[in-house]
Amino acid sequence: MVEARLLLVEDDDDLREALVDTLLLAQYRCISVSCAEEAIIFLQQNSSSIDLVISDVQMQGIGGIGLLKYMQQYHGHIPLLLMTAFATIDSAIAAIKQGAMDYLPKPFSSKVLLEQVSRYLMPAANASTNMSNNMSKKAQPFIHRARSTVTASREMARDLPIAADPQSLALLDLAKRVAKSEASVMISGPSGTGKEVLAKYIHHSSPRAKQPFIAINCAAIPDNMLEATLFGYEKGAFTGAYQACSGKFEQAQGGSLLLDEISEMPLALQAKLLRVLQEWELERIGGRKTIKLDVRVLATSNRDLKQMVKEGAFREDLYYRINVFPLTWPALKERPKDIIPLAQHCLHRHCDSEDVAVLSEAAKRRLWAYSWPGNVRELDNVLQRALILSTTGEILPQDLMLDDDWQPDKHMYPVDAHSASPTRQEEANAHFQAEACFHHLINPHTNKAGAPREYSDKLPKFNEINELNEENVPNFTQKWPLAQLSAEKQTQEHTLILATLQHYQGQRKSVAEKLGISPRTLRYKMAKMRDLGFEIPSG
Ligand SMILES: Nc1ncnc2c1ncn2[C@@H]1O[C@H](COP(=O)(O)OP(=O)(O)OP(=O)(O)O)[C@@H](O)[C@H]1O
Numbered sequence: 001m002v003e004a005r006l007l008l009v010e011d012d013d014d015l016r017e018a019l020v021d022t023l024l025l026a027q028y029r030c031i032s033v034s035c036a037e038e039a040i041i042f043l044q045q046n047s048s049s050i051d052l053v054i055s056d057v058q059m060q061g062i063g064g065i066g067l068l069k070y071m072q073q074y075h076g077h078i079p080l081l082l083m084t085a086f087a088t089i090d091s092a093i094a095a096i097k098q099g100a101m102d103y104l105p106k107p108f109s110s111k112v113l114l115e116q117v118s119r120y121l122m123p124a125a126n127a128s129t130n131m132s133n134n135m136s137k138k139a140q141p142f143i144h145r146a147r148s149t150v151t152a153s154r155e156m157a158r159d160l161p162i163a164a165d166p167q168s169l170a171l172l173d174l175a176k177r178v179a180k181s182e183a184s185v186m187i188s189g190p191s192g193t194g195k196e197v198l199a200k201y202i203h204h205s206s207p208r209a210k211q212p213f214i215a216i217n218c219a220a221i222p223d224n225m226l227e228a229t230l231f232g233y234e235k236g237a238f239t240g241a242y243q244a245c246s247g248k249f250e251q252a253q254g255g256s257l258l259l260d261e262i263s264e265m266p267l268a269l270q271a272k273l274l275r276v277l278q279e280w281e282l283e284r285i286g287g288r289k290t291i292k293l294d295v296r297v298l299a300t301s302n303r304d305l306k307q308m309v310k311e312g313a314f315r316e317d318l319y320y321r322i323n324v325f326p327l328t329w330p331a332l333k334e335r336p337k338d339i340i341p342l343a344q345h346c347l348h349r350h351c352d353s354e355d356v357a358v359l360s361e362a363a364k365r366r367l368w369a370y371s372w373p374g375n376v377r378e379l380d381n382v383l384q385r386a387l388i389l390s391t392t393g394e395i396l397p398q399d400l401m402l403d404d405d406w407q408p409d410k411h412m413y414p415v416d417a418h419s420a421s422p423t424r425q426e427e428a429n430a431h432f433q434a435e436a437c438f439h440h441l442i443n444p445h446t447n448k449a450g451a452p453r454e455y456s457d458k459l460p461k462f463n464e465i466n467e468l469n470e471e472n473v474p475n476f477t478q479k480w481p482l483a484q485l486s487a488e489k490q491t492q493e494h495t496l497i498l499a500t501l502q503h504y505q506g507q508r509k510s511v512a513e514k515l516g517i518s519p520r521t522l523r524y525k526m527a528k529m530r531d532l533g534f535e536i537p538s539g
Pocket of ligand 1: 380
């Protein structure tokens with residue numbers, strides 16, 4: 001057995017034994033300990049040999065949450081899966097907020113356990129047979145990091161593409177395979193999607209990884225300087241050439257050269273570039289010596305190069321030479337499951353201390369629903385700004401300062417963007433719908449979100465509705481006449497309460513918890529509904 005090594009932390013001897021048996025039978029290599037403290041001692045000496053930690057939450061000592069905090073600080077790259085008998089959606093969200101990968105509510109079947117584990121690790125038996133496919137052994141650590149959004153270090157984080165959306169994972173997988181070849185790669189996609197990050201990823205995944213990665217932005221260098229910058233020059237080649245200088249091609253010898261925004265290269269220079277790429281040799285400007293090149297060329301463009309070829313703005317022969325392997329990053333809004341992991345990654349990157357700010361659930365929903373015209377770069381800017389505005393260490397929606405249309409049902413928001421189990425997904429959506437409903441954003445005719453935007457500042461905030469009780473209703477209605485007078489809202493609220501009562505077989509406590517209101521407010525609302533003639537299921 002190789003590769004997939006698990007550390008299991010469980011204080012219940014019988015359960016620990018049963019879990020170890022299940023994992024060993026499934027061909028995972030597994031080490032078990034009976035408390036978080038033992039796990040820490042083990043990790044201090046053996047962290048490099050562990051790929052996943054599964055830990056109980058409720059244990060003597062610092063418990064699973066203490067272990068989570070420790071791992072976040074010292075072993076942030078190892079995913080942690082928590083198990084607890086006290087599972088509620090809230091505690092699950094809290095643990096995930098603090099960095100846990102996922103949450104297993106006890107009791108769970110061995111099938112559920114293995115399903116969860118297989119999302120992060122491959123059993124040893126499969127590991128060797130899958131070497132050549134898209135989950136190769138070497139790909140695993142990256143995929144895990146990408147899924148977990150935790151990064152080994154900020155330094156590494158800078159160049160690491162974070163991905164959780166299936167589309168992006170497939171793209172990275174393809175990029176990794178292309179990286180092994182010598183093919184020129186053309187990366188296209190809208191501005192700020194991460195084309196340069198992907199180019200670096202290809203270089204770092206290639207056999208040239210230890211050699212230089214040199215990037216040149218063809219749009220940022222004046223036309224008359226671009227040629228000299230690319231190909232170098234000899235002393236006296238032109239006015240101001242006081243000494244010989246190597247170009248980017250030479251500097252990239254043995255490694256990779258990224259021609260960023262290649263679409264902006266003047267046509268005359270395109271011809272010279274083509275020659276170099278055909279012959280793999282160049283002469284510096286003003287020089288006579290031929291310099292042989294061993295460089296892998298990567299290029300990016302956020303323009304439609306094919307269209308530019310049609311319009312005569314880009315050479316067709318050069319297009320085919322650099323476009324040997326085309327890769328495209330879609331706009332961020334088209335890979336929505338990347339949004340939250342990327343946002344968390346940006347926070348990690350920009351937090352000054354080890355205490356990384358967390359995203360509130362409401363902020364996550366806001367990020368999720370926004371259209372991101374500036375893609376990941378905009379997301380990064382928004383999070384940097386939010387870190388400055390946030391006063392609590394928790395990013396709230398207002399810290400994001402996004403002013404796009406807020407359309408809650410546009411995307412249903414998964415609790416954990418990349419791994420929501422159906423139940424948790426349903427829970428999250430129900431919660432989300434409840435909030436939207438309270439915000440009067442549901443159109444009763446279609447049952448879809450869509451309150452007119454101009455109403456938004458005339459409506460109460462969710463917490464104000466939460467705090468509604470017998471005493472403050474008069475003030476509330478005075479402050480928010482539109483809201484209270486809205487028969488539409490009443491209908492929606494009644495429907496929601498009845499549906500939730502039905503779902504929880506009338507259990508008031510669960511219903512109140514689900515709706516995010518106090519049991520007292522729920523009683524008050526049910527009494528009103530009874531007065532109106534509703535039949536309320538008994539608890
Ligand atoms: N998948 C990703 N993981 C981590 N960071 C990312 C990712 N994608 C983009 N970024 C970050 O977003 C910002 C923009 O990325 P990058 O410069 O690679 O975009 P680009 O598509 O090359 O933009 P442009 O077309 O404007 O040159 C950078 O700060 C980068 O680190």
